[in-house]
Amino acid sequence: MAPSLCAICKTERAYIKRPKNHAKLCRECFIRVFEDEIHHTITSSKLFYPGEKVAIGASGGKDSTVLASVLKTLNERHGYGLDLVLLSIDEGITGYRDDSLQTVKNNAVQYGMPLTIVGYKELYDWTMDEVVQTIGKKGNCTYCGVFRRQALDRGAKMLGIKHVVTGHNADDVAETVMMNLLRADLSRLSRSTSIVTGDNRSEVKRSKPLKYAYEKEIVLYAFHKKLEYFSTECIYSPEAFRGSARGLIKQLEKVRPSAILDIVRSGEDMARLVPGESPSSCGCKGQKAQAPVAAAVEEGIGGCGSTNGRTPGGEMAALDKQLRENEEYAELEVDVTKTILKPKQGEKETQKELPIRTASAPSKGGRQVLGQCKRCGYMSSQEICQACTLLEGLNKNRPQIQI
Amino acid sequence: MAPEPETMPISVDFLGGLDTLFSNKTSHTISLPLLNPSDSSPANVGFLISYLVKHHLKHPRTEFFVQGDGHLTPGILVLINEADWELEGEEECELKAGDKVVFVSTMHGG
Amino acid sequence: MTREVTPYAYCFTKFINTKSVKQLGILGKETKPPIIPNPSGSGPPQIGTRRYLLGLSLGVSSTCLLQLLHENCQFQLSKGRPAPFELTVVHIYNDTFTTPSTAESLLLPHKTRYPTFTFLSHPLSSSLTLPSIDWPSFLSALSLPPPNIISLLTRHILLSLTLSTSSQALLLGHSTTAIAELTLSQTAKGRGFSLPWTINDGLLSLPNLSQPVLVFHPLRDILRKELVEFTKLTAPPLTGLIPDVEKRNNPEAHQVLNHKDLSIEEVMTRYFADVERSYPSVVANVARTSARLVRIFDEDRKGCGLCGMPMDGEGDERWRGELGEGDVGDEEGETEEGERRRREGRRWLCYGCQRSALG
Numbered sequence: 104m105a106p107s108l109c110a111i112c113k114t115e116r117a118y119i120k121r122p123k124n125h126a127k128l129c130r131e132c133f134i135r136v137f138e139d140e141i142h143h144t145i146t147s148s149k150l151f152y153p154g155e156k157v158a159i160g161a162s163g164g165k166d167s168t169v170l171a172s173v174l175k176t177l178n179e180r181h182g183y184g185l186d187l188v189l190l191s192i193d194e195g196i197t198g199y200r201d202d203s204l205q206t207v208k209n210n211a212v213q214y215g216m217p218l219t220i221v222g223y224k225e226l227y228d229w230t231m232d233e234v235v236q237t238i239g240k241k242g243n244c245t246y247c248g249v250f251r252r253q254a255l256d257r258g259a260k261m262l263g264i265k266h267v268v269t270g271h272n273a274d275d276v277a278e279t280v281m282m283n284l285l286r287a288d289l290s291r292l293s294r295s296t297s298i299v300t301g302d303n304r305s306e307v308k309r310s311k312p313l314k315y316a317y318e319k320e321i322v323l324y325a326f327h328k329k330l331e332y333f334s335t336e337c338i339y340s341p342e343a344f345r346g347s348a349r350g351l352i353k354q355l356e357k358v359r360p361s362a363i364l365d366i367v368r369s370g371e372d373m374a375r376l377v378p379g380e381s382p383s384s385c386g387c388k389g390q391k392a393q394a395p396v397a398a399a400v401e402e403g404i405g406g407c408g409s410t411n412g413r414t415p416g417g418e419m420a421a422l423d424k425q426l427r428e429n430e431e432y433a434e435l436e437v438d439v440t441k442t443i444l445k446p447k448q449g450e451k452e453t454q455k456e457l458p459i460r461t462a463s464a465p466s467k468g469g470r471q472v473l474g475q476c477k478r479c480g481y482m483s484s485q486e487i488c489q490a491c492t493l494l495e496g497l498n499k500n501r502p503q504i505q506i
Numbered sequence: 507m508a509p510e511p512e513t514m515p516i517s518v519d520f521l522g523g524l525d526t527l528f529s530n531k532t533s534h535t536i537s538l539p540l541l542n543p544s545d546s547s548p549a550n551v552g553f554l555i556s557y558l559v560k561h562h563l564k565h566p567r568t569e570f571f572v573q574g575d576g577h578l579t580p581g582i583l584v585l586i587n588e589a590d591w592e593l594e595g596e597e598e599c600e601l602k603a604g605d606k607v608v609f610v611s612t613m614h615g616g
Numbered sequence: 617m618t619r620e621v622t623p624y625a626y627c628f629t630k631f632i633n634t635k636s637v638k639q640l641g642i643l644g645k646e647t648k649p650p651i652i653p654n655p656s657g658s659g660p661p662q663i664g665t666r667r668y669l670l671g672l673s674l675g676v677s678s679t680c681l682l683q684l685l686h687e688n689c690q691f692q693l694s695k696g697r698p699a700p701f702e703l704t705v706v707h708i709y710n711d712t713f714t715t716p717s718t719a720e721s722l723l724l725p726h727k728t729r730y731p732t733f734t735f736l737s738h739p740l741s742s743s744l745t746l747p748s749i750d751w752p753s754f755l756s757a758l759s760l761p762p763p764n765i766i767s768l769l770t771r772h773i774l775l776s777l778t779l780s781t782s783s784q785a786l787l788l789g790h791s792t793t794a795i796a797e798l799t800l801s802q803t804a805k806g807r808g809f810s811l812p813w814t815i816n817d818g819l820l821s822l823p824n825l826s827q828p829v830l831v832f833h834p835l836r837d838i839l840r841k842e843l844v845e846f847t848k849l850t851a852p853p854l855t856g857l858i859p860d861v862e863k864r865n866n867p868e869a870h871q872v873l874n875h876k877d878l879s880i881e882e883v884m885t886r887y888f889a890d891v892e893r894s895y896p897s898v899v900a901n902v903a904r905t906s907a908r909l910v911r912i913f914d915e916d917r918k919g920c921g922l923c924g925m926p927m928d929g930e931g932d933e934r935w936r937g938e939l940g941e942g943d944v945g946d947e948e949g950e951t952e953e954g955e956r957r958r959r960e961g962r963r964w965l966c967y968g969c970q971r972s973a974l975g
Contacts, residue, residue, distance in 0.1 A: 107593060120592045127593060165522070165612075274612075280808075284799060285898055287905040318612045322522065322583060323590070326610065334523040334611070349613070353580035354883050355804050362804045362880065365971060369808025372967075376812060376909040423895035 111136070118327070122317050122360035130327045137324050141173050141312055142181060148298050150310050151266075153184035158264045160255050161189040161210065161218070163203030163333040166270025168210060169321045170313055172330055174268070175214050188262065189214075192254045193222040194247055195230020203333040210331070221258035223250055227494060237500050246497075249489045253481055256307040264307070271311040274318035274352055277363045280370035281348040293374040296367070306482070317363060319356075513537040514603035516554065522611035524582070527565040534562065538601065551584065552597030554607060570611075581613040625849040632838060632846045636684040639834040643668075644700065647784040647830060666701040669783040671774045674707060674722065678789030679857050680843045681835055683850055685787075686730050703733040704781050708770045711739035725857055738777065743769040765972060768923050775820065775829050785830040790815075793840035793892050795833065796902035797884040804880050807968030810925040812911040815903075822924035836903060841892055920966035927966050 107117045107127045115129030121136075128136065145151065159174065161167045171189060178185045191207045194200055204220065211218035224230050227250060235243050259267050276296060283292035294300060301308040313321065325332055355362040475481065476488035483489070518534045525532045542553040559572055573579055577597075584591035585608040586599055601607070644666070652664040670685065672678045682705060689699045705726065709719040719737040727735050778786040790798065795815055802811055813820060817836070821828035835843065847854040878886075892899050920927055 106589070116589075117593055118589045120590045130588075280803065281800060284803065284902055284905050287901045287908070289905065289908055319583060322610055322612045326521075326585070326608075327588075334521070350580075351800075351883070351887050353613070354887070355880060357580045358878050358883055359804075359880055361806075361971060365806030365968075366804050366808075368806045368967060369803040372809035373803075373811065373909060376809070376911070378908065378910050420895065423897045427897045 119320075119323055122319055122356065123364055125360070133320075134324060134328060137316070137320055138173055138176055138180075141316065142177050144298070144315055145177065145183075145312055148310075150268075150299070150312060151183055151185055154186070155184075155266060156186040156188070156262075156264045158188050158190040158219075158255075158259045158262065158267045159216075160267055160269040161191050161207045162270070163191070163206035163210070164270070165321055165325050165330075165332045165334060166272055166275075166313060166318075168206070168270075168330050168332040169325050170268065170270045171210055171214055171216065172328065173324075174312065175216070187214075187216050188264070189216050189218040190255060190258050190262070190264075190267065191218065191220045192251050192258070193220050193224075194251070195223050195232055197232055206331060206333040213331075219258060219262060221254050221261070223254065226250070226254055226257060227490070229494070229497060234497060237497060246493055249493055253488075253490050255309075256481075259307045267307055267309050269309060269311055270313055272313045272316050272318050272321055273363050273367050274349075274356075276311070276314055276370065277366035278348045278352050280366050280373075281351060285348060289373075289377045292370060293377040296370040296374045315364065315367065512540045514540055514549075514601070516601055517604070517606040518554075518558070519606070519608040521608060522613075524571065524609050524611045527567070527571055528558075528562055529564055536562070548600050550597060550601060551586065551591060551594075551599045551607065554601060555597070571609075578609075581611060583610040583612060584608070585610070621851060625851075629846060629849050632680075632842060633684060633687060635837050636681070636834050637688060639832075639837065640685075640688055640700075643785060643787075643832050643834065646832075650782065650784070665699065666785075667781065667783045668701050668703050668785050668787050669774065669778045669781055670703055670705045670787045671770075671789070672705050672707045672726075673789070674857075674859055675789070676840070676843050676847055676858060677791045677794060677835055679854050680846055681787065681789040682726070682730065682733075683846075683854055684834070686733070689732065699732070704777075704783060705730075705733050705735045706774060706777055707735075707737045708740055708773055709737055710766065711741050722859070729857070736777075738773060740766065740769060740773070743773050765922070768969075772924075775822075775825060775831075778829050779826065785832050788831065788833050789835055790833045791835050791838050791840045791843050792900050792903045793888050795836055795906070796899045797881070797888050799902050799906050800887075801880050801884045802968075804884075805968055806971045807923075807925075807966075809966070810923065810968065811906045812909045813925060815906045816909075816911075817907075822919060825924065837900075839892055839896055839899060840888075920969055921964035922969040923966060925966050925968075 109115045109117050109129035109132050110126045111128060111132040115131065117127035118130050119128045119133040120126070121128065121133070151157065157174075159167060159171050161171060171187075174185070174187055177183065178187060189207060189211050191204060193204060207218060207220075210216075222230075229250075231243065231247055234246050238246070255267050255269075259265070279295040280292060283289070283295065298312075298314050299308060299310045324330075352363065352366070355366075359365075474483065474486075476483040476491055477486050478491040479488060481488050481490065485492075487495075514537070516536045516538045518536050519532055520528050520534070521532065528534065536554070536558070538549050538554060538557060540549055541547065542549055547553075555572065555578060556576060559568065559576075563571060569579060571579055571582070578584070584596075586594045586601075587606050588608070591599060647666055649666045650664040651661050653661050655662070668685075670678065670682060672682060685701075685703055689701070689703075692698070692700050705723075707719065707723060709722075711719075716737070716739065719739075723735045723737055774786055774788075777783075798815055799811060802808065802814060807814070813822075815833075817832050818830070819828040820831045847858065888899060919925060
């Protein structure tokens with residue numbers, strides 16, 4: 104078939120077909136449009152202010168590599184006046200992190216950005232290798248994710264930086280939306296769709312400038328700009344993704360490429376419908392308030408192969424098990440309290456919340472209030488933050504041999 | 507052994523972690539038969555994929571590359587001489603000697 | 617003819633029956649029977665019988681619901697009580713492919729089996745006269761409704777028929793699995809905002825509808841695989857009432873030639889067939905999710921010309937930037953007419969309908 108011409112310059116041969124609008128573009132125009140759209144996201148969401156010091160959470164993978172490259176380009180082109188640095192986490196996984204950190208080091212040189220590496224070992228006195236030796240491979244991604252979240256914030260604090268940007272892309276956000284629908288975790292759904300997390304109470308704010316960028320375009324951008332990135336799956340992350348939210352997203356993209364952004368859009372819209380999450384969602388009387396925004400406590404940088412839902416087989420099975428255990432209680436309550444909504448005159452339509460237990464909420468303790476962890480002082484909605492809770496368990500089980 | 511005149515050299519690259527499925531090697535040169543033996547049609551990308559699965563995919567987890575129905579696993583990009591295969595007719599795109607085909611997984615960590 | 621009912625069949629059908637009776641009990645409490653004038657012309661007005669409208673797609677779920685509603689009536693009658701409700705069963709057929717007489721004949725076995733209910737078949741094209749759709753803006757936005765608009769039109773007709781037959785509620789047969797699928801497929805189509813209106817039980821009040829309609833899903837607590845089993849165990853089985861029953865019962869059996877030929881709905885059906893088998897609680901969980909979303913409705917705001925859902929003006933402009941529609945992007949070779957439609961569509965259609973109708 105005859106090669107098509109680029110829809111923008113109408114002179115060069117098209118090499119790229121964009122998933123979001125089917126436009127056929129040449130390499131140069133694609134790279135320009137991709138960057139222009141990130142610029143649009145940055146300006147329309149007012150992500151930065153001039154002179155701001157921003158840490159790029161860098162894993163050496165495609166997303167953070169592209170993010171660093173694009174931010175450097177835009178910072179120079181549009182005069183953002185940003186002071187950009189790279190911040191990497193060393194989880195202590197021999198044979199995986201060593202190599203990806205080398206990629207980050209190369210990037211630091213290429214982009215002329217200072218690099219700081221923070222190790223789990225220095226923060227928690229545990230490497231992931233040691234964690235896996237103690238608890239096995241099952242569930243280790245939970246530890247890794249919780250530790251990483253804090254590690255980035257702590258690293259940023261050490262550097263006196265109040266803003267960390269991560270490489271989460273549209274596919275990641277769409278996956279999180281689907282995953283949170285699967286586990287009926289509406290408050291996390293609400294949080295995960297916003298481009299900036301962490302409010303004025305938290306010391307470090309996070310944002311995702313690639314939120315509307317397709318994973319496919321990120322890979323193509325890296326390919327055509329010949330960016331060096333690291334792409335070996337974390338050796339501890341589960342392999343299969345059959346039945347997972349990620350697999351579903353990719354199937355949907357195949358059927359209808361626009362689906363990924365449509366899911367992101369749906370997620371943003373639904374976030375406004377989550378009770379207690381938004382001022383516009385009407386102050387329904389008798390409505391149980393959701394936990395106040397806990398500032399995306401468990402969100403990880405897209406570093407390992409398991410962003411929110413990429414631990415499928417295991418995650419789905421665990422979710423199913425937990426739900427079954429809750430089921431008999433839930434069933435009792437549903438029938439008694441289920442009420443059909445009836446809007447009264449002059450009152451906006453409301454919906455009584457069914458007393459469904461969410462998969463993850465440890466709903467016993469009543470209202471959660473954002474405070475500080477009693478042990479480490481890190482921002483937490485619990486008395487003891489997740490990382491410290493996990494560490495406590497780990498320290499009890501530290502293999503005796505090591506003494 | 508007699509030379510095999512019915513093949514052509516195709517350069518195949520596996521990126522984004524797919525190299526782990528193909529003997530941990532990124533760049534391969536494949537001698538692809540000119541005709542698909544099943545129906546004697548000219549070799550196209552669909553045939554290349556099934557040929558790779560049959561002769562070069564040495565990893566037990568074949569589902570990372572193809573699905574049960576023989577189609578490429580969603581999430582893998584294909585570039586034919588650097589152009590998105592969606593512009594070239596996907597599986598139907600006919601190959602000629604010296605063509606460069608790149609498979610890139612988008613599924614691995616970021 | 618009598619057939620021996622096995623203990624398994626007895627228990628299983630009883631289990632399904634009990635689950636639906638619970639829901640119908642809630643429905644009964646939520647609806648008030650109509651007050652009708654005294655037939656003698658004087659004296660106090662009398663309490664009439666509740667009337668419901670059932671949307672029958674001739675699929676597994678709605679056929680099961682028909683049977684369960686029938687069993688519910690028969691049970692009350694057997695106790696010497698009056699029938700708890702009157703039922704109008706409506707099948708909407710696509711008159712592009714089906715003639716009225718074919719549609720009529722499809723319902724014959726149902727009429728024979730359920731003589732106490734009223735059956736209607738109704739052409740899809742009747743939606744062209746519905747006041748609840750803003751046709752001028754819809755038609756200016758596109759020339760021919762794509763297939764995925766059909767379910768929207770069907771819904772509009774059912775809502776309007778509920779009002780015109782003076783029914784107190786519209787009953788839909790969605791199983792837990794169907795609701796879960798609908799939740800995720802609506803999400804994948806950019807219609808997340810409309811979920812609380814699409815899937816929840818309750819009064820549906822749309823800007824273009826003359827009065828609110830109570831919509832109810834009595835099978836929302838029953839999995840699809842359970843309903844499939846139920847169709848085989850009733851005496852006589854329901855399978856005779858469902859065209860292409862084998863195909864419907866086994867969505868995965870279709871040979872797929874190319875994944876691109878699947879629709880979003882089909883991808884979801886396959887996905888949930890898998891999840892339902894391995895993790896049924898997850899399916900139930902998804903179905904409950906949307907029930908927890910609240911409806912935001914600003915009465916001053918115009919509804920979408922097609923689906924009637926509230927429009928979200930604030931997000932759309934910014935989104936065009938994210939979609940890359942600012943400077944480039946419109947389809948290659950798009951005619952001026954096409955471009956005019958696109959612009960027109962943006963003004964009158966919600967995000968989801970724009971994406972469905974304009975691609």
